[in-house]
Structure formats: structure tokens, C-alpha cells
Amino acid sequence: MPKSRSVAPSLSDPTLQIQKQQECLLWQSFREGDSYAFEQLVKQYYPLLLNYGNRLSKDREFVKDCLHDLFVELWNRKEKLDTIENLKPYLLLSFRRKLLRETKKIKWFREANEVTDDYALEVQFTIESYLISKEVQHESLKRLKSNIEKLTKRQREVIYLRFYQELDYDEIAGIMEINYHSVVNLIYEALRMLRKNWFLALLGAMLNFAPFS
Amino acid sequence: MKNYDTYQVEDFFQDIYFRKWVLEKLPPDDPFWSDWQESHPQHRATLEEAKALILAFQCEEMPADPEEVSTAITAILSEVRSGKPVAFYQTSWFRLCASIVLVLGVFFWVSNKLVTKQEGTLTEIVLTPAKKGNPSKERTNRSTQPQKLVLRDGSTVRLDTGSTLRISDEFGEDKREVFLTGGAEFDVVKNPRKPFLVHTGELVTKVLGTRFRIKAYGGAADVQVAVKTGKVTVFKSKKTPNNTLSEEIILTPNQQAVYRKSDHTLIKTIVQDPIQIQKPVKFRNFEYSEAPIPQVLTDLEEVYGVRIFFDEQLMEECNLTAKLTNESLFVKLTMICETIQASYEVIDGQIVISGGRCN
Numbered sequence: 001m002p003k004s005r006s007v008a009p010s011l012s013d014p015t016l017q018i019q020k021q022q023e024c025l026l027w028q029s030f031r032e033g034d035s036y037a038f039e040q041l042v043k044q045y046y047p048l049l050l051n052y053g054n055r056l057s058k059d060r061e062f063v064k065d066c067l068h069d070l071f072v073e074l075w076n077r078k079e080k081l082d083t084i085e086n087l088k089p090y091l092l093l094s095f096r097r098k099l100l101r102e103t104k105k106i107k108w109f110r111e112a113n114e115v116t117d118d119y120a121l122e123v124q125f126t127i128e129s130y131l132i133s134k135e136v137q138h139e140s141l142k143r144l145k146s147n148i149e150k151l152t153k154r155q156r157e158v159i160y161l162r163f164y165q166e167l168d169y170d171e172i173a174g175i176m177e178i179n180y181h182s183v184v185n186l187i188y189e190a191l192r193m194l195r196k197n198w199f200l201a202l203l204g205a206m207l208n209f210a211p212f213s
Numbered sequence: 214m215k216n217y218d219t220y221q222v223e224d225f226f227q228d229i230y231f232r233k234w235v236l237e238k239l240p241p242d243d244p245f246w247s248d249w250q251e252s253h254p255q256h257r258a259t260l261e262e263a264k265a266l267i268l269a270f271q272c273e274e275m276p277a278d279p280e281e282v283s284t285a286i287t288a289i290l291s292e293v294r295s296g297k298p299v300a301f302y303q304t305s306w307f308r309l310c311a312s313i314v315l316v317l318g319v320f321f322w323v324s325n326k327l328v329t330k331q332e333g334t335l336t337e338i339v340l341t342p343a344k345k346g347n348p349s350k351e352r353t354n355r356s357t358q359p360q361k362l363v364l365r366d367g368s369t370v371r372l373d374t375g376s377t378l379r380i381s382d383e384f385g386e387d388k389r390e391v392f393l394t395g396g397a398e399f400d401v402v403k404n405p406r407k408p409f410l411v412h413t414g415e416l417v418t419k420v421l422g423t424r425f426r427i428k429a430y431g432g433a434a435d436v437q438v439a440v441k442t443g444k445v446t447v448f449k450s451k452k453t454p455n456n457t458l459s460e461e462i463i464l465t466p467n468q469q470a471v472y473r474k475s476d477h478t479l480i481k482t483i484v485q486d487p488i489q490i491q492k493p494v495k496f497r498n499f500e501y502s503e504a505p506i507p508q509v510l511t512d513l514e515e516v517y518g519v520r521i522f523f524d525e526q527l528m529e530e531c532n533l534t535a536k537l538t539n540e541s542l543f544v545k546l547t548m549i550c551e552t553i554q555a556s557y558e559v560i561d562g563q564i565v566i567s568g569g570r571c572n
Contacts, residue, residue: 039290046286047277054275068289075293127269149406164272166229191223198266
């Protein structure tokens with residue numbers, strides 16, 4: 001057998017490293033009052049943060065207001081900010097906290113849709129939309145669907161942060177303010193449950209299951 | 214450095230590098246995974262399962278409008294550049310106060326309306342499922358006008374005179390359940406994870422988000438469910454004798470389910486006056502001059518979203534010159550059938566045209 005590479009090329013590939021360094025420089029210039037650097041940061045992170053915010057709260061205008069205030073506050077406090085090595089988790093955490101805080105403030109006169117301690121988290125998976133749009137009748141697919149529905153919002157958020165935002169366990173633990181092991185557990189539990197049901201569903205519905213593409 | 218030989222499905226699922234390959238986000242000249250797959254046939258099943266899982270459990274995109282984003286970014290930058298302190302009406306406490314004033318105003322207006330006159334214009338009432346035993350979760354419309362109710366999830370209900378709507382105690386927890394006696398039109402906010410269920414005696418109507426109308430009066434022999442937009446599932450609740458799964462029917466716009474209480478049968482048909490789902494302008498406003506009949510019927514199908522079955526060969530040669538702009542669907546059909554000596558009937562929510570010949 002030819003000896004092939006079983007070991008992946010290191011993930012910390014050079015382009016990623018350069019990106020991070022550039023970000024650090026950008027953050028540095030921003031703190032020194034460079035408005036061009038600030039503009040770059042806003043442009044880079046606004047869509048990503050908006051995406052996260054819209055999953056935490058259904059009120060789009062509220063999310064946009066919070067995000068606006070977050071950036072303006074960052075600018076106004078720029079001299080007091082620390083050096084930050086990893087910008088993305090820092091901004092996600094700041095934004096998450098802001099959203100939760102602002103929601104608590106206005107909670108008194110909001111009937112529905114608010115982000116509270118038990119905020120709603122809107123993350124839907126491709127397979128879910130598929131199962132819903134097809135109004136599946138098959139028993140095993142129905143079971144799969146109901147099992148996916150059982151995923152808690154914490155599990156959904158972990159999966160979202162890990163695979164959509166591509167963060168490390170450490171960073172996720174920081175953002176969700178839970179400990180490292182809980183993050184690992186949440187992911188493994190979710191995966192184990194899904195994998196089991198998913199496989200049963202596949203076996204059961206092999207015949208009338210069109211690939212989702 | 215990772216040793217992929219020992220990897221299980223879960224590990225591959227989590228591996229960022231592997232995910233990138235599956236989701237085609239790696240540079241196309243990176244041969245690592247195709248090579249690895251080739252040289253490790255014993256791991257094939259594991260890889261396939263991991264691949265399928267990754268594809269199935271991508272987070273759905275919630276695309277943002279690029280224009281919306283760039284407007285918002287411009288707003289941030291201009292506020293920062295102007296260096297001005299924030300105007301008082303933009304501060305969050307001002308917004309807070311303004312909102313309180315507004316909400317209180319609306320609250321007093323609504324409660325005033327409720328106390329002074331029950332009838333009159335559409336009254337907007339927010340219905341929330343309250344603690345057990347609290348009567349506010351049930352509402353009967355005793356006025357002479359339909360009443361508009363807003364449920365906690367934002368869905369609205371136009372409750373007909375003399376009808377009663379009850380909200381379940383667990384409304385919004387994992388499904389949204391309400392109980393209706395009488396007639397009402399529902400406009401349900403879409404939420405696939407929390408289906409909206411309307412119980413009317415022995416019949417249950419399930420939707421994910423759509424507009425539809427239900428008539429279920431206590432004395433009447435029938436329960437009717439008519440769909441305006443979206444998709445609705447109707448089935449019998451378990452209490453009914455000889456209930457089988459196959460009796461679940463799916464309704465699309467302009468279709469209607471009629472449930473006959475006497476013999477517990479559920480029939481799919483078409484609403485009395487179907488609405489136009491698509492703009493008829495696209496179809497020349499139904500003004501035809503020597504248009505082939507199959508063309509006319511296909512136009513009708515598209516505008517009203519209803520299937521029409523006919524013998525295309527038989528009608529190939531038939532032409533129609535007519536202006537059918539203002540008539541209802543069934544009048545249109547009657548007119549068409551008269552010109553070609555055919556007849557139509559509604560079977561299982563679809564229209565079937567039989568006979569037909571041209572001179």
C-alpha cells in the first residue's frame with residue numbers, strides 16, 4: 001500500500017495567519033483614532049453580526065439599532081479598549097451581551113419576540129426546511145423531524161457558532177458564557193442523537209427520499 | 214497535526230478542513246481529501262455518512278439585503294464622523310419614553326374601546342394565554358361586526374359575530390393551539406417549528422403560516438376550511454370513529470375542505486368564489502380573440518391556482534373569442550363550457566371538464 005498522507009496539512013495556514021495579523025493592525029489603528037480602519041472593521045463585521053443578531057431576535061429593526069449603537073460606542077470608547085487578538089469572538093460576545101441587555105431594558109412593554117434569558121434562537125438546518133416544505137408523511141422521516149425539533153436552542157447556537165461562524169470551543173464558551181466542557185458536550189450530544197435518528201430515517205425512507213440539493 | 218485514520222463520523226463532521234471540502238469551499242487545486250478518500254477505501258462508509266450529515270445540517274442562510282446593510286453602515290460612519298453628540302431624540306432613553314407613551318396610549322385607546330362600545334369598527338384585541346383559570350384566554354364576539362384579535366405570536370384572527378375563540382394554555386410552547394366555535398379568518402405568522410392548530414370539534418386544521426377561513430357553527434351540519442394563501446393540512450381529531458391516517462388532506466389556495474358531521478366524511482372541494490392568485494394582467498386580462506381553448510384553461514389554472522383537467526386533443530381545434538375579465542371563476546367556466554358544449558364538475562378539489570366539441 002502506498003504510504004499516503006494521513007495527516008492533514010496544518011490548518012493554521014499562512015493566509016489565515018496573515019488575515020489575523022492584518023486584523024490586529026486594523027484594530028490597533030482604529031484604537032489610535034484612524035477612521036479609515038474603523039470603516040474597514042464595520043464593513044467586514046456588520047453583515048456577520050447582523051446575521052447572528054437576527055437569529056437571536058426576530059425584531060429586525062431592534063437588532064439593527066443595537067448593532068448601530070454597538071459600533072458607535074466602540075468608536076466613542078476606542079481609547080479605552082484593549083488589544084485584542086481575536087476580533088470575531090470579541091465582537092460576537094459584545095453584541096450578544098448588548099442585545100440581551102437592551103432587551104431587558106425594554107422588556108416591560110414588549111409582549112412577544114423579545115430576547116430574554118431564554119431567548120429564542122433561530123437556526124434552521126437545510127434538512128429541516130426540506131422536511132417541512134415536503135410535508136413528509138413517512139413515519140421515519142417524521143420521527144427524524146421531531147427529533148431535530150427537540151434540539152435545544154443552546155445546541156442550535158453551539159452548532160451555529162461552531163460551523164457557521166467557525167469558532168473554537170474556547171471562543172464559543174466565552175461567547176455563550178458557559179464552560180468549555182459544556183460546549184463540547186452540547187455538540188457531541190446533539191450529534192449523537194441526530195446521527196442515530198438520521199441513519200434510521202435514511203434506511204426507512206430510502207425509496208422516496210430525493211437528495212436535497 | 215491530525216491523524217485521520219482514527220476518526221469517527223462525529224470527528225469528521227467537526228473537522229473544519231473536511232467540512233470545507235464537502236461544502237466545496239476549498240481551493241479546487243487542493244487534492245488532499247480526494248487523495249485521502251482514494252487511498253483509504255476502508256473508511257469510505259464513514260466518510261459518506263459524515264458528508265451526508267454535513268450537507269443536511271448546514272445552517273440555513275438568512276440573507277440580508279445588501280442595500281439595507283450598506284445604508285446601516287453609512288449611518289454608523291456618518292454619525293461617528295460628524296463627531297456630534299447624539300441628538301436627544303436618538304438617545305435610547307428618549308426612545309424608551311416615547312415607546313412607553315405610545316404603548317400606554319394604544320393600551321388606553323383599546324381598553325376604552327372595549328369598555329364603551331363592543332360593536333362598531335374592527336376592534337383590535339391582544340389575546341394572550343394567561344395563567345390557568347384566567348378568562349382572558351377566551352373571547353366571544355358579541356358585537357355585530359367581525360372582531361380582529363392579535364395573538365401573542367403576531368398572528369391575527371378576524372372573529373365573526375357570535376363566534377368564540379379559545380387559546381390553549383400551552384400556546385406557543387411547542388405548538389400554537391386554538392379552539393374555535395363559529396367562523397373566523399386566520400392570518401398565521403409563519404413559524405415552521407411551531408405549527409398552528411385550529412380545533413373545531415372533530416376536525417383539526419394545521420398550518421405553518423398562511424391565510425385561511427373556517428366556518429364551524431355549532432348548529433350547522435358542515436365544517437368548512439377554505440385556504441387563501443399557503444398550504445393547510447386538515448385532519449380529524451382522534452375522537453372520530455374509524456379514523457385513519459389517510460384522511461389527512463392537504464389544501465392549497467382556493468381549495469376548501471368540507472367536513473360532514475353526520476357521517477364524519479371529509480371532502481376536498483373548491484371555494485365558492487375563488488380569488489385570483491396571480492395578476493390576470495399577465496394573461497391579457499382574459500380578453501381573448503380566437504384563442505385556443507386549452508390556452509384559456511391553462512391561463513385559468515395559473516391565475517386561480519386550481520387544477521383543471523380536460524381532453525386537450527378534443528379541444529385542440531376549439532377557439533374562444535370573449536372578454537372574461539370580471540366574472541368569477543365558475544361563471545367563466547360556465548361560459549367556456551357553453552361555447553364548446555361541455556360540462557364541468559368539481560371533484561376532489563379539482564375541476565374536470567368533460568365532453569366538448571367545436572363546429
